[in-house]
Amino acid sequence: MLTIKPFRTIIWGLMMVLAVFIHQAPSTAQKPFTCEDQFFLTLNSNPTSLNEVLIDPQTNVVVFKNLNANIPFNINAAGFRIIDNLIYCLNPILGTLIRIDANGQPETLANLPLNLNLSYFAGDVTPDGKYLVVIGTGYPFGGLAQIAEIVLIDLELPGYPTTTIPVNRVGQIFDIAYHPVTGELYGYDSFVQRLVRIDPLNGAFFYDYPASGVPFNSGSLFFDAYGRLFAYGSPTPTTDQNQLYQIDPVTGVSRLLFNGPPAVASDGCSCPYTxxxxxxxxxxxxxxxxxxxxxxxxxxxxxxxxxxxxxxxxxxxxxxxxxxxxxxxxxxxxxxxxxxxxxxxxxxxxxxxxxxxxxxxxxxxxxxxxxxxxxxxxxxxxxxxxxxxxxxxxxxxxxxxxxxxRELAFDSIFLKKGLCEGVEAVSLDASSYGSSIGSALKYTWQDGSTGPVFDVTTPGNYRAMLTAGCDTAYVFYEVVYSSILLELLQNEGPGSLRLGDSLYLRSEVINTGDQTFYQWMDPQPGSVRCLSCPETWVRPFNDITYTLRVENELGCLDSATVQLTVEKNKRVYFPNVFTPDAENVGNTYFYPSGDQYTRISNLAVYSRWGEKIFEAMDVAVNDMNAAWDGTHRGQPMVPGVYVWVATIAFLDGETVTYSGDVTLVR
Missing domain, CATH: 2.60.40.740 (Immunoglobulin-like)
Incomplete structure (x- = not known):
């Protein structure tokens, strides 16, 4: 699950470049919010709208629920004040202090002596509710954004007097937020895409966090009651803000949480004081x-x-x-x-x-x-x-x-096990019938022992009781004497065969059980024709030992082995003279001969000047398709000595290159 508390109220604000200011008469009784760990922001759609932002539990997507779609001026630099449970913010176009209530109704409180050549996007209320802290940033034509000042707006004194702390540094911080536990002030600088700590009393900015995690551009910043920091922003400066991020205030590492509706800009605050x-x-x-x-x-x-x-x-x-x-x-x-x-x-x-x-x-x-x-x-x-x-x-x-x-998946299971010949004891393991339950499962055998495994040395009937809470199931075992004996035979001849030949192996089994299961072990994969048969053909390419393992339905086992030697005849014969015009057909072609399983990867014949006059590829020895008839391009070659090179591939995978010469006689 996500660590954010979704379905927390969020009220969001987007600025419009142009806005019409309509003076609101001060409200005599604004309705306070109930502080329940909400997030507050505004959306700016001309007119500005107040929205509740929810996380859809089915799709994990941010959705906006409109609370007031008719705020007639821009608002930004918002902060929640715990003293009266109202939102304080600015109209950054006119430099007025605004207060918003739970119905989304704004009230204009005062005209502030702000420098309207600056943009006041970032703001939050101090945890004690005394000040609305805002940052003024200049955007010179063709230059970098310049943080010019921090303004403390006193929310307790009449007239809302301000204190200005000069700042002179490059930065683009669109929102700030106070940590509800430590009281420390944080901002996110979208210019360098990293978290920033701020001392608002002396104007110090601490860029000691690395740029790490998912980079993004933030329009709004807010904490929840756990001290978890969130932001609404976009992956690039030129795209709409439509993603919710979480930032670790200890490490500065950010990660993407949810997608949401697009916004040109955003400003946020929260009420974590609850x-x-x-x-x-x-x-x-x-x-x-x-x-x-x-x-x-x-x-x-x-x-x-x-x-x-x-x-x-x-x-x-x-x-x-x-x-x-x-x-x-x-x-x-x-x-x-x-x-x-x-x-x-x-x-x-x-x-x-x-x-x-x-x-x-x-x-x-x-x-x-x-x-x-x-x-x-x-x-x-x-x-x-x-x-x-x-x-x-x-x-x-x-x-x-x-x-x-939960409940146990069965009431009773009945099993039959063999006490095999030559084995002193058989282990009855009941743990496999409760492997998905874990430590909640308890075992009790008929003699009172409580382990999952019970060793039996004599035939008889045994019982394991499985208990999970007050749910009970039983595994009943019938243990009987059993044996299985195996003899492995070969049909004929000694324990050797020529490379490429096959041998028939068979077995004889004496089994006191009802079923026999066969399993051949093949050290050379593919050399055993049937791995689960009582008899089979084998065709090894190297000296080998085959093992047959047999088992009956009661778990009794036996095995036997047979060792085979493979005789490898790798002799290949090349004639040193041939006569294409001779009446003796056996001597009228030049080709290699040898074992029937040997193949010619490549055979080439060259003239005395090095010209290739014949080539055959990927054919068997003794194959006339690999034979040279003494011609080149349909013309008989003159008598003489010709050089040949042959690459031969043997059945066991070995490849050997031979070379020599042959005399053509007419």
Whole structure:
């Protein structure tokens, strides 16, 4: 699963080069957001729209859900303020401070003394809610982007006074984000495609991260409550932003997560200052009557402690609470062993991450899928009063934790095994019938032993009981005496044969079982005609030892071997004189002769001046197709001495080159 919490709200903003500013009368009662680890951004489509961005759990694709499609001016440099749960941002065209509520309604707060020759794309609110921090960047014609200043906009004092910290460095940072745990400020410089740490009080930028991972250009940057950093951007500066990335804030390594709708530019912020609840289970698949551990991970990044929190988990049908394994937050456990629920009341949550682990027994539950969710109650209204648990192993927000109850694949199996002649004991191995179950499977034999293997020295009936939770199956064994004897024979002659010849091998078997299985071992692959037959033809090219292995259905074995010697006659004869005009046909052609399995790879005849006057390729010796009749291009050659070169290939793979001369007589 992806580590991001998808289906977290994201509100996105894209700037338009031209926009019409319509002054909004200050709202007397803007509706605050409920801070639930959302991501906020805006989309700019003239007019600007406010959107919720979701991750489709079926396709893992980013989708936009529109919240307000009629914001009449550009907004950028957005940040979420935990003090009032509202978004603060700029209209970068006019230099005005804007505040947006949960309905997506903007309110203009003040005209700021900003340098409108600069672009204010990047911004975020400090974790304490005091400042909206923005970066002003200049884009000189034909030159590189130049970071000119950091502006601190005071959100507490009347009139929203500003403090400007001068900066003079090349860079292209389109968004910044505060880490919810460390309070450190990060940006992503798309010019060098790497993560940057920023000290907003003195204007220092730290480029100590390497450019690593998936390179991209970022339009928006935001953290979640776990301190995981995300960005929406594009693989190149000239393409629309349509991809969601994750960046490791420790190493700076980035990776692509999901694709999404295209955007010309984007700006983002998030509300990671909240309480979240995750629930996991120690084993995703168990058997009935098994103890499993549920872990509740509570993360408080709201920057304040909370008292009187209640955690409740209604267990699946038939499941019962056993005990608390660990609890670092205190409170009162009101559930008793055997209850169908777990309840922990009056918890005091300070900032940080806490894990509560409990043990639950599944009971004799029927096979199937069991889901449930825990709930945190008594949260502050700004955080939503309650929080349902999320399964962090799926890309779906606020989904239940799943546990699968399995069953053994069989009730009883009956097997027959042989106590073979010459063998003191036979091992009965029941582990293969529960290999997919693992350590949850327990073995009990008829004598009380508990290993998966039981050694038997006498015939009889034996039983293994396999137990997984309270599910039981049996493997019954009948052990009987058995034997199999093998003799390997050859049909005739000594234990040798000529290269290229075949030999017939056969076997005689005495078997007390009902079935015999044959397996020939062939050291020279392809030399045994039938590997599973009681008799077969063999054709080796080298000295060889064949082994036949026989086995009956009870597992008793025997084997026998035969050694064969291959006589290799590699003599090839070339005539030294021939008479094409002679009446003796046997002497009227020049060609090599020899063993019938030998082939001529190449035979060439040359005149005294080195001209090739005859050639034959890839034919057998003794073949008239490889014979020279004493002519060249249809004309008889004059009597004399001619040189020949021949490459001969033997059946065992050896190749030898011969050469000599032959006298043509007329």
């Amino acid at each position: 309480i979240i609840l995750n629930k996991t289970v120690s084993d995703e698949q168990v058997f009935p009557c098994t103890d499993v551990a549920y872990t509740f991970e509570i993360v408080n990044t709201s920057n304040r402690p909370h008292e009187g929190i209640r955690l409740e988990d209604q267990l699946p049908p038939g499941f019962t609470f056993v005990k608390v394994v660990s609890n670092p937050v205190g409170g009162n456990v009101t559930s008793q062993p055997g209850d169908s629920f777990f309840a922990l009341e009056d918890m005091d949550l300070s900032n940080g991450k806490f894990e509560i682990k409990i043990l639950v027994n599944t009971g004799p539950a029927a096979p199937g899928i069991y889901r449930n969710q825990a709930v945190l109650y008594n949260l502050p209204a700004a955080l939503g009063t309650k929080r349902v648990s999320d399964n962090p192993d799926t890309p779906v927000k606020d989904d239940s934790t799943m546990l699968i109850i």
